[in-house]
Amino acid sequence: EAQVTQNPRYLITVTGKKLTVTCSQNMNHEYMSWYRQDPGLGLRQIYYSMNVEVTDKGDVPEGYKVSRKEKRNFPLILESPSPNQTSLYFCASSNRRGGISGANVLTFGAGSRLTVL
Amino acid sequence: GDSVTQMEGPVTLSEEAFLTINCTYTATGYPSLFWYVQYPGEGLQLLLKATKADDKGSNKGFEATYRKETTSFHLEKGSVQVSDSAVYFCALLGTASKLTFGTGTRLQVTL
Numbered sequence: 001e002a003q004v005t006q007n008p009r010y011l012i013t014v015t016g017k018k019l020t021v022t023c024s025q026n027m028n029h030e031y032m033s034w035y036r037q038d039p040g041l042g043l044r045q046i047y048y049s050m051n052v053e054v055t056d057k058g059d060v061p062e063g064y065k066v067s068r069k070e071k072r073n074f075p076l077i078l079e080s081p082s083p084n085q086t087s088l089y090f091c092a093s094s095n096r097r098g099g100i101s102g103a104n105v106l107t108f109g110a111g112s113r114l115t116v117l
Numbered sequence: 118g119d120s121v122t123q124m125e126g127p128v129t130l131s132e133e134a135f136l137t138i139n140c141t142y143t144a145t146g147y148p149s150l151f152w153y154v155q156y157p158g159e160g161l162q163l164l165l166k167a168t169k170a171d172d173k174g175s176n177k178g179f180e181a182t183y184r185k186e187t188t189s190f191h192l193e194k195g196s197v198q199v200s201d202s203a204v205y206f207c208a209l210l211g212t213a214s215k216l217t218f219g220t221g222t223r224l225q226v227t228l
Contacts, residue, residue: 004160033216035218040220041220042121042206042218042219042220042221043161043206043218043221044218045215045216058215090160090161092160092161105151105163105166106161106163106216108160108161108162109160110158110159110160111158111159111160
């Protein structure tokens with residue numbers, strides 16, 4: 001089944017304790033992206049990647065890191081989490097730069113709910 | 118920059134009622150427009166899309182027409198069901214190949 005898999009789905013951690021949220025897709029997609037969803041703010045893009053070893057900042061990259069060493073994986077790293085990073089995180093992928101022609105759309109993971117105490 | 122404005126929720130309707138969720142956008146050029154749906158506990162799924170002016174996207178009884186003159190892409194359904202209860206996001210894909218989302222509208226359908 002074609003899908004985007006995120007882990008963990010739920011995590012409670014404490015301020016300053018490094019964590020990684022993994023994202024993997026099995027569709028051979030070039031484009032991958034991380035979003036955070038907060039009440040009243042919709043989805044905001046954190047980082048995205050056009051292809052292996054190519055990553056760029058989105059709208060809210062502060063406090064996050066990413067890497068794209070393999071095509072299928074795009075982990076989100078929080079080096080020193082803070083309470084304002086408590087949110088619902090989504091990874092998504094697409095086979096052509098997030099749908100540049102409008103014909104290719106994003107496939108989303110099920111989400112990772114992170115709480116930073 | 119690009120932006121999407123959706124009507125505030127929550128929207129509460131009785132089953133079989135008519136649904137409209139308003140969406141307007143600001144963008145340069147000719148963006149593609151989308152509606153995504155998020156069911157409880159799940160990620161977003163594409164509901165429908167339109168890639169040029171006057172296109173009508175449709176799926177599962179939902180429709181939206183790309184209106185360039187009013188910069189709108191309102192979502193409609195003639196008869197909602199309890200199973201349609203979800204959060205609906207309007208989004209646009211602009212010239213920078215970036216997907217911009219609205220804040221989402223929660224729909225609650227009751228029997």
